[in-house]
Amino acid sequence: MLDILRERRSIRRYRDREIEAEKIELIKEAALRSPSSRGINPWRFLFITDRALLAELSRAKESGSSFLKGASLCVVVCAAQGESDVWVEDCSIAAIILQLAGCSLGLGSCWIQIRKRMHSSNLSSEDYIKRVLGFPENLSVLCMIAFGYPDEEKRPVPSEQLEYEKIISDISQKT
Numbered sequence: 350m351l352d353i354l355r356e357r358r359s360i361r362r363y364r365d366r367e368i369e370a371e372k373i374e375l376i377k378e379a380a381l382r383s384p385s386s387r388g389i390n391p392w393r394f395l396f397i398t399d400r401a402l403l404a405e406l407s408r409a410k411e412s413g414s415s416f417l418k419g420a421s422l423c424v425v426v427c428a429a430q431g432e433s434d435v436w437v438e439d440c441s442i443a444a445i446i447l448q449l450a451g452c453s454l455g456l457g458s459c460w461i462q463i464r465k466r467m468h469s470s471n472l473s474s475e476d477y478i479k480r481v482l483g484f485p486e487n488l489s490v491l492c493m494i495a496f497g498y499p500d501e502e503k504r505p506v507p508s509e510q511l512e513y514e515k516i517i518s519d520i521s522q523k524t
């Protein structure tokens with residue numbers, strides 16, 4: 350697990366290569382193994398591989414989502430409204446588990462924030478995605494995770510750059 354944590358970086362350039370169906374199944378399994386508050390599992394995961402839809406979804410935000418058009422898979426991480434008061438936490442945990450599972454399978458991925466983001470001045474990113482995909486109004490969208498075989502190389506963040514000052518081991522020395 351530590352090797353995966355060291356290796357994982359946000360990858361936004363992808364090779365023109367499909368992801369094998371078996372790998373997609375493993376990513377689905379990983380998502381469904383995510384822990385959630387009280388075991389309610391409020392999440393819903395939409396798996397999109399259609400290239401035309403990926404291109405449309407890449408326009409969900411004015412910036413920070415365009416690279417999705419080069420991805421092979423998008424997982425839209427949503428929650429059913431009213432199932433849990435901590436759906437943001439539950440979906441965030443599932444989203445990072447999706448990314449770590451992808452990394453373990455040799456895939457690059459990147460989180461695309463949707464909640465609280467806008468497509469344009471009078472349309473939220475969430476409502477834009479709902480229009481594109483035509484899915485139920487009673488789902489809230491947290492984020493999309495773009496996946497693909499990496500077409501860029503990123504080194505692990507060196508240990509010396511980790512912000513150990515943000516770890517408080519002795520509360521009496523807290524500054």
Ligand SMILES: Cc1cc2nc3c(=O)[nH]c(=O)nc-3n(C[C@H](O)[C@H](O)[C@H](O)COP(=O)(O)O)c2cc1C
Nearest residue numbers: 357358359360361412413414459460461462463503
């Ligand atoms: C909550 C969250 C939202 C993010 N939103 C976006 C986004 O909308 N677009 C994007 O390109 N990257 C997004 N990222 C990726 C971050 O920019 C990236 O994780 C950060 O710069 C650290 O780089 P690393 O993932 O390579 O370690 C997001 C990451 C998180 C955790």
